[in-house]
Amino acid sequence: MGAPKLPTQPPGTLPKPTVLNSESSYHPEEPIKYTTMENDVKAYVWELPIRIYHWVNAVCIVILMLTGIYIGKPFAGAGIPEEAYYSNLMGWTRYIHFFTAFVFTASFIYRMYWCFMGNKFSKFNPLRWVFWKDTWETIKFYLFLPNKKPHFVGHNPLAYLSYWIFNYLGSLIVILTGFYMYFEPQKETVWAKMFAWVPYIFGDSYLSRSWHHWTAWAFMLFIVLHVYLAFRDDYLERCGSISSMFTGYKTEPKKAVGEKKHK
């Protein structure tokens, strides 16, 4: 069965953004496309490459964190406490960590590519005043304060910021310090020389390691907040933000598409 034929112009219920916010005024040449599916109005928000990135990245982070904690502080010894010949526990853990790190790096580069090629929900522009205005309103919204936070179809500005700070900047830090450490035993190779400048930014071998550890834990903090706020958004807005990361479609609340609340 092919893709379901979706009416692209549902009669009557199409939302007309009356308020210009950081989202609706961003890339105006690329208006949000709404479709009605069954009884809901939906918008295609997360393109397939973005969804693939999200889950590859999530799996990588979990594997990297588990193996990383073991490498930093081996909480279990080898099963056979004999000569080193019989086991390779740390060796395999490091191998998995490094293998996953390469996948993680590839997914990061892939995501950066989609910052240019993706739709308007896959990028943001922090140089616009309205972006920061909406960020401030969102912060007030999260603090239960009276706010004028507009409805966002994609991420809210605070979410964009958190991805850039925790996820992308964090990824960059762990990737750079990680590859520096990875190539430490082969200082003379071309690969090591590509990362030879890293200690000038992050400090010596010990400080690079420290950056790696702290940033890894920042990722954990991010996961807690990210997962919670995704569920909260789904609960408050009934927008299907959890399922949207599988299907790509976000359900628009009736309010947002101009329908009156009904009992």
Added chain:
Amino acid sequence: MKRHKTVYEAAIDHGFSRRDFLKMCTALAATLGLEFTQSDEVVKAMETKTRVPVVWLQFQDCTGCSESFIRSSQPKTESVLLEMISLEYSEVLSAPSGHQAEAAMKQVLKDYKGKYVLAVEGSIPDDDAFLSVGGISAKETFKEMAAGAMAIVAYGSCSSWGGIAAAHPNPTGAKPVTSFVKDTPIILVPGCPPIAEVMTGVIAHIITFGKLPELDQFGRPKAFYRHRIHDKCNRRAYFDAGLFVESFDDEGAKQGYCLYKVGCKGPTTYNSCAEMRWNGGVSYPIQSGNPCIGCSEKDFWDNGPFFTRRAKIPGTQTTMNPDAVGMAVVGLATAGVAVHAAGTVVKRKLDDKRGDEE
């Protein structure tokens, strides 16, 4: 008495045979990390080059580097001191003292300008009140002698990075010698103290080739500082196997397991301890059962306790257990999330109620 004897002549004068001399050259070539075929070059250099004048200055130090130096086995300290170099000024080894000794130093500056090697031990305080010798501040003496030197050899972590005197809170304003010199080539030989053979090897290289050995990006000789202790460690197999010493009195410690969990700094330390070892190749700390304390790394006194693995907070000298801190932060965040979630539900219910009433 002017000394114009070549190294070879000096050796013969001291009663060595030519055979001994050739042995010394071969061993020296090996220490310098040269190939066997290159030992000819060393022999040629030793036959033709005259001894290099050396001035050895000590600033904020503990003389530990000098102590290490005089225990060199290959090349032997006495052959370095008597045949390869001409030690013109040294506070530890020279017989004269006071103005006589200071005058000898000034004489070197006059006689061998641009030809002598300046060895420095110890950091230099920014505040002159903390170190003056014969009424002249350490800074001034160093700058004067550095300007006329062919090369500067910074022996030890203090002269290379600042060392213990520069550790937080650094009351004397101690700085490494690199902070006070611009034009003279400088080679860092960090370690607390550096390995004796590395100390003599660096001098021998300068004599043999008349220039500094190849340096890494931090100014250390590649021949001795290119490898991490961890990558050359004799206990490395236990690391990869996942066999660790948990405490210094357990079975693993007896079996010689990896010292990673008792704070070994081998994975972040560049030095040749694991290859050259100490006291003529007898042993080195990890082989003897003590974790590496990372003494040749920058700011090692501020890198946390010796027997615990920690992470440093960038920009400070504070070290913490990253996993404990991380778990605490994540725990707090989870608690905060729970409270926030409860608030969200309550607020929504209230809003719904108000909406219903309207």
